[in-house]
Amino acid sequence: MTDKTVKDTPSGKQDKKFDLRHIFEGSYSTLLPLLAIFTGLVIGAIVIAATDATVIAAWQNFFQAPGAALAATWTSIAVAYGALFGGSLGSPAEIFAGIQTYFSTGDSAAFMKAIYPITESLVTATPYIFAGLAVAVGFRCGLFNIGAEGQFFMGALGSVFVGYSFSSLPAIIHLPLALLGGIAAGALWGAVPGYLKAKFGAHEVVNTIMMNWIGFRLSDWLLNGPMKSPGFRPVTRNIAEAAELPHFFPDPLRLNWGFILALLVAWLIYWLLFKTTIGFEIRTVGANPDAAKYAGVNIVRNFVLAMVISGGLAGLSGASQVLGVDHWVGQGFSAGYGFDAIAIALLGKSHPLGVVLSALLFGVLRGGATRMQSLAGIPVDIISIIQGLVIVFVAAPDIIRWLYRIRPAEKHALQSRG
Amino acid sequence: MKKLYTVLAVLLVATMILTACGAKPTAAPAEPTAAPVEPTAAPVAIKVGQVTDLGGIDDKSFNATAYAGVEKAAADFGITGKYLESQQQSDYAKNIQQFLDEDTDLIVTVGFLLGVDTATAAKANPDTKFAIVDYSYPDCFGDTAVEGQTCGSASELSNVLGLTFQTDEAGFLAGYAAAAMTKTGKVATFGGLEIPPVTIFMTGFEAGVKHYNTVHGTAVEVLPFTYTGNFESTDDGRAFAESFVQEGADIVMPVAGPVGLGSAAYCKESGSCMVIGVDNDWTVSAAEYKDIVLTSVLKNTNVAVYDAIKMIVDGTFKGGLYIGTLANGGVGIAAVNGASPELLAELEKLTADISSGAVKVK
Numbered sequence: 025m026t027d028k029t030v031k032d033t034p035s036g037k038q039d040k041k042f043d044l045r046h047i048f049e050g051s052y053s054t055l056l057p058l059l060a061i062f063t064g065l066v067i068g069a070i071v072i073a074a075t076d077a078t079v080i081a082a083w084q085n086f087f088q089a090p091g092a093a094l095a096a097t098w099t100s101i102a103v104a105y106g107a108l109f110g111g112s113l114g115s116p117a118e119i120f121a122g123i124q125t126y127f128s129t130g131d132s133a134a135f136m137k138a139i140y141p142i143t144e145s146l147v148t149a150t151p152y153i154f155a156g157l158a159v160a161v162g163f164r165c166g167l168f169n170i171g172a173e174g175q176f177f178m179g180a181l182g183s184v185f186v187g188y189s190f191s192s193l194p195a196i197i198h199l200p201l202a203l204l205g206g207i208a209a210g211a212l213w214g215a216v217p218g219y220l221k222a223k224f225g226a227h228e229v230v231n232t233i234m235m236n237w238i239g240f241r242l243s244d245w246l247l248n249g250p251m252k253s254p255g256f257r258p259v260t261r262n263i264a265e266a267a268e269l270p271h272f273f274p275d276p277l278r279l280n281w282g283f284i285l286a287l288l289v290a291w292l293i294y295w296l297l298f299k300t301t302i303g304f305e306i307r308t309v310g311a312n313p314d315a316a317k318y319a320g321v322n323i324v325r326n327f328v329l330a331m332v333i334s335g336g337l338a339g340l341s342g343a344s345q346v347l348g349v350d351h352w353v354g355q356g357f358s359a360g361y362g363f364d365a366i367a368i369a370l371l372g373k374s375h376p377l378g379v380v381l382s383a384l385l386f387g388v389l390r391g392g393a394t395r396m397q398s399l400a401g402i403p404v405d406i407i408s409i410i411q412g413l414v415i416v417f418v419a420a421p422d423i424i425r426w427l428y429r430i431r432p433a434e435k436h437a438l439q440s441r442g
Numbered sequence: 443m444k445k446l447y448t449v450l451a452v453l454l455v456a457t458m459i460l461t462a463c464g465a466k467p468t469a470a471p472a473e474p475t476a477a478p479v480e481p482t483a484a485p486v487a488i489k490v491g492q493v494t495d496l497g498g499i500d501d502k503s504f505n506a507t508a509y510a511g512v513e514k515a516a517a518d519f520g521i522t523g524k525y526l527e528s529q530q531q532s533d534y535a536k537n538i539q540q541f542l543d544e545d546t547d548l549i550v551t552v553g554f555l556l557g558v559d560t561a562t563a564a565k566a567n568p569d570t571k572f573a574i575v576d577y578s579y580p581d582c583f584g585d586t587a588v589e590g591q592t593c594g595s596a597s598e599l600s601n602v603l604g605l606t607f608q609t610d611e612a613g614f615l616a617g618y619a620a621a622a623m624t625k626t627g628k629v630a631t632f633g634g635l636e637i638p639p640v641t642i643f644m645t646g647f648e649a650g651v652k653h654y655n656t657v658h659g660t661a662v663e664v665l666p667f668t669y670t671g672n673f674e675s676t677d678d679g680r681a682f683a684e685s686f687v688q689e690g691a692d693i694v695m696p697v698a699g700p701v702g703l704g705s706a707a708y709c710k711e712s713g714s715c716m717v718i719g720v721d722n723d724w725t726v727s728a729a730e731y732k733d734i735v736l737t738s739v740l741k742n743t744n745v746a747v748y749d750a751i752k753m754i755v756d757g758t759f760k761g762g763l764y765i766g767t768l769a770n771g772g773v774g775i776a777a778v779n780g781a782s783p784e785l786l787a788e789l790e791k792l793t794a795d796i797s798s799g800a801v802k803v804k
Contacts, residue, residue: 137543140539144536147532241671244671244672245671248635248636248671253586253592254584254586254587254592255583255584255587255592255593256554256637256638257554257555257557257637258635258637259555261586261592262588262591262592275566276535276539278532278535345532349532350531350532351591352591352592354531354555355496355672355673356496356530356531357530357531358530359529359530359533394526394533394536394537394540395540397526397527398491398524398526398540398541398544401524403527404527404529
């Protein structure tokens with residue numbers, strides 16, 4: 025019953041409470057992303073099976089032994105996805121056994137081992153949440169921030185610089201300062217294209233891409249020059265211990281406060297976008313700049329502001345990775361978090377809660393990829409394929425509607441009835 | 443605002459519970475309760491795992507070459523070999539951990555960027571054997587070095603074998619050959635970064651050219667060393683080769699991984715230069731350019747990795763340092779394209795002289 029009332033609530037009243045309704049506005053808007061994910065995994069499975077030598081061999085004998093071909097296909101997919109999700113979520117039985125061992129003998133090793141996979145997925149999800157929020161804020165203002173990757177890099181460099189430059193600050197000052205260093209560097213990198221767009225009408229897509237390259241090459245230079253640690257390796261020094269985001273568990277578990285911070289920031293962005301005048305203006309500009317201008321909203325200010333917030337979040341993403349996991353920065357620091365973030369924002373419908381859920385999904389996929397690569401011998405690149413497929417289906421919902429015979433007019437029908 | 447406080451409070455409580463959960467196991471001693479009983483009777487296949495650096499397994503450079511060694515060992519000794527690719531620096535520790543979880547006997551890590559993570563894992567798991575390409579321990583020197591952070595270990599590790607290569611010996615031969623083959627009297631070399639594993643090729647090359655000048659009374663010039671600053675951009679490789687040609691060079695040795703393929707592409711299109719490959723034989727790994735590959739400086743990482751695995755199989759594995767030289771086949775040069783019989787004879791003699799110490803490459 026409650027479900028039905030939620031669905032039937034007129035959309036005008038939905039902004040009043042912090043609840044799931046924004047993302048779950050009618051089952052309709054969540055159904056498509058879920059089906060997109062499902063379809064992506066199915067096609068991913070086909071790719072896995074189709075690139076497996078034993079499966080191909082079995083299919084060549086399909087007419088002699090059709091059962092064997094199907095069995096080989098099934099085994100190949102089951103092993104791969106079993107390793108993928110076992111490697112990203114762990115086994116509940118092992119976790120339970122680990123807890124039991126801990127309480128009966130005081131030995132936590134088994135428990136630690138059992139929760140390692142899921143903590144690793146959360147570690148991977150952390151920068152994804154920040155970066156996804158960054159792109160989502162841009163989308164809400166009608167800006168396509170492709171520069172999250174460059175801002176991520178600059179944020180990492182900013183925070184690592186603050187992190188290693190001071191040696192005797194207490195953690196309560198040093199850690200926030202290092203985080204701010206990351207935010208500031210990322211915000212600066214975002215502000216430039218924002219300003220150019222607002223002042224000169226230069227397209228932000230072009231300028232954020234260009235800022236990426238400036239960021240990459242600048243980091244090359246910094247890592248080989250001013251920020252290089254003593255010795256020959258082109259990496260920065262390690263940050264001071266006081267600047268580290270504390271880990272929850274002993275090594276090798278790397279889950280840290282960055283994850284909690286990410287959830288906190290996601291809520292903060294939700295509040296900013298939907299509960300404040302600033303957020304309202306940003307969204308108004310995103311919905312229709314001309315109307316916003318006519319209504320007296322300062323377009324220039326909002327473009328710059330949105331890009332500053334977006335860049336700051338991407339910078340924070342880099343900072344969380346440096347301060348929580350890596351503690352130093354070298355070349356190839358990022359595996360493309362900023363680019364994946366575009367996908368996360370799209371999949372999450374640019375809503376903070378959607379972004380968090382999408383980031384968790386990406387964290388699980390990336391986290392399990394290592395184990396899948398090792399146990400099933402499947403290249404990590406398959407994960408990129410699955411991610412890419414999901415995005416294609418999210419970006420082109422008509423494919424999903426056609427695949428699953430979903431009628432598109434449901435929403436309008438509801439409104440006209442009301 | 444009230445709502446803000448409520449949510450903050452909830453989050454605070456949630457985080458406190460989370461940390462409480464985290465704190466308890468920290469305090470507990472992490473002692474294994476009972477040693478697992480290993481069935482000693484049945485021979486278990488030896489497991490070898492390779493962790494690549496960011497170049498990936500098909501980098502046509504040391505990751506690929508090292509894995510060729512693993513595959514050869516798998517064919518010869520029946521070991522099981524697999525690899526994990528690193529896509530970012532936080533993957534290094536994660537991938538090593540994955541192999542540790544699988545009770546891998548030998549973990550091969552590729553590249554100096556894995557230096558710290560390898561040492562940390564080796565110290566925590568003294569029963570597991572490691573081999574690291576292009577690195578060795580101890581690596582903590584100077585006042586600023588912090589063990590486990592900026593460097594791996596202050597002392598030699600008994601379960602880690604560092605695989606290093608005297609590539610200057612092979613670079614010397616390539617320089618000698620280049621000096622003999624140049625038509626313009628100018629040759630050039632550039633690197634990805636100014637770091638020892640790169641510059642050692644270049645200094646050897648330069649020394650080889652100078653040796654040729656001394657022996658033959660010529661004045662072949664090596665253009666000043668430059669660096670692209672990265673190991674990725676084939677555009678840089680193209681641009682560097684182009685500018686060297688404009689300065690009069692007709693042979694270029696790029697020491698920058700895949701960047702060099704850009705140089706090869708330029709030389710092939712313009713027909714104005716030849717390249718010297720590094721790490722492996724480019725007439726094989728980059729066969730489309732084989733007409734303009736003069737020779738290749740071979741860094742036989744595969745031989746070193748194979749030898750390390752063989753030591754595990756034989757039970758003779760010891761930590762320390764493996765140095766690949768011309769004498770033990772760890773380094774060498776590939777066939778020289780269009781070389782005269784006289785040059786080949788000279789190179790052969792030079793190889794013997796370097797191995798015996800009669801000719802110094804530095």
